[in-house]
Amino acid sequence: MFHGNIVRTCDEELDNGPFPIPVSHITASSELDYDHGPDTARLHFTPAAWCPSKVETLAPTPNMYIQVSE
Numbered sequence: 001m002f003h004g005n006i007v008r009t010c011d012e013e014l015d016n017g018p019f020p021i022p023v024s025h026i027t028a029s030s031e032l033d034y035d036h037g038p039d040t041a042r043l044h045f046t047p048a049a050w051c052p053s054k055v056e057t058l059a060p061t062p063n064m065y066i067q068v069s070e
Helices: 054-058
Strands: 026-028 066-068
Touching: none
Parallel strands: none
Antiparallel strands: 026 066
């Protein structure tokens, strides 16, 4: 069950409002480096980009993911 804001329009951030998504709830199969971890996938985060590791980029698998959990 998602406990954040219900996004009513395309220009609202997923993680704003009274129940922001904690960093510990955003995970990924890998990250390129510290500056491109899963928590950087948030809207309006600068720099805004989750990037998988170079290994996953060169040989993508069905196991590559980014996930938001409760």
